[in-house]
Amino acid sequence: MSFSGEVIYATDEERIFFAPMLPEDVREAAELVIGCVLDGEADTVIPGGVLAASGFEEGFVKIDFLYVPKRERRKGIGREMMSHLKSLLLNPEFGIESFQCAYVKNEHTEDLDAFLTAMGFEMDKGAETFGFLLGDLDIPEGRFQIKGGLIQELGALPARYFNQLADELRKRYESGEEGKAVYIPLEDRSYYDPDYSFLYIDENSVCQGCALVSRQVWGFMLEYVCCLKSEGTKTIMALLSALLKKGAAKEPPHTMLRLSAVLKSGGAMLKLLCNTEPVLEGVAVTRVFQA
Numbered sequence: 001m002s003f004s005g006e007v008i009y010a011t012d013e014e015r016i017f018f019a020p021m022l023p024e025d026v027r028e029a030a031e032l033v034i035g036c037v038l039d040g041e042a043d044t045v046i047p048g049g050v051l052a053a054s055g056f057e058e059g060f061v062k063i064d065f066l067y068v069p070k071r072e073r074r075k076g077i078g079r080e081m082m083s084h085l086k087s088l089l090l091n092p093e094f095g096i097e098s099f100q101c102a103y104v105k106n107e108h109t110e111d112l113d114a115f116l117t118a119m120g121f122e123m124d125k126g127a128e129t130f131g132f133l134l135g136d137l138d139i140p141e142g143r144f145q146i147k148g149g150l151i152q153e154l155g156a157l158p159a160r161y162f163n164q165l166a167d168e169l170r171k172r173y174e175s176g177e178e179g180k181a182v183y184i185p186l187e188d189r190s191y192y193d194p195d196y197s198f199l200y201i202d203e204n205s206v207c208q209g210c211a212l213v214s215r216q217v218w219g220f221m222l223e224y225v226c227c228l229k230s231e232g233t234k235t236i237m238a239l240l241s242a243l244l245k246k247g248a249a250k251e252p253p254h255t256m257l258r259l260s261a262v263l264k265s266g267g268a269m270l271k272l273l274c275n276t277e278p279v280l281e282g283v284a285v286t287r288v289f290q291a
Helices: 015-021 024-029 077-089 110-118 159-175 233-250 261-274
Strands: 005-009 032-039 045-054 060-067 098-105 122-133 150-153 198-201 207-216 219-227 256-260 279-290
Touching: 005 077, 015 032, 015 045, 024 045, 024 060, 032 077, 045 077, 060 077, 098 110, 110 279, 150 233, 159 198, 159 207, 198 233, 207 233, 219 233, 256 279
Parallel strands: 060 098, 219 256
Antiparallel strands: 005 032, 032 045, 045 060, 098 279, 122 256, 122 279, 150 198, 198 207, 207 219
């Protein structure tokens, strides 16, 4: 089945036409919007679908939102919007290496998962994901204070501190000593949100720990938590406390903080910090199409 209409790149003015289909946070964050305009009755037009994307400067395209109303599905609208996106961006001047879409795989996203599979997006990673609403958190004051050292936002510190930690984690990962804790290398510093990610600097001005989040359209993903000092649990709790307190104070109450089962210990600590039970949302997956 086909559709009667056209797929367009939406200018700033044309985005208003598709606004009812886009969540507010996506409308604000999207760098590019592609939409489908369908022929309606009596020479009118109606929105038939929308795709929002961002992240072009990082060498990949992040698909933040993709929606086609149920009554219009299986007519080729989603496929046409995706093809339009690729035709716009698969140009050497953009340097795009891949298209990525991260989402929680559950009963609400079965159609999206099937669509991306049909479009050639391969599974990159997946793990059970748990979520908290920042507005639901009850964070006690004065707990988990560190004695000595400093906990500070990533963006408020010189890059050398992050690089210290990244180098040490890489060394430990590559050494792979049996019986030692498994440390996974960090992403590039720019991947993490500079205002809500925190580092721990010890008394000798060495970066020994972190609680790192990435910003998403729905809130934050807790990406990495660690402390390299022995008996570092209290430091990790202090890092998470700093992150949560700032998030709860600065962000809207509906802002979500998510973490994967890979960070199960981080989830237990969050529960202890906030007296809030995390909700199992499904499996957080990332699908990738290599350009």
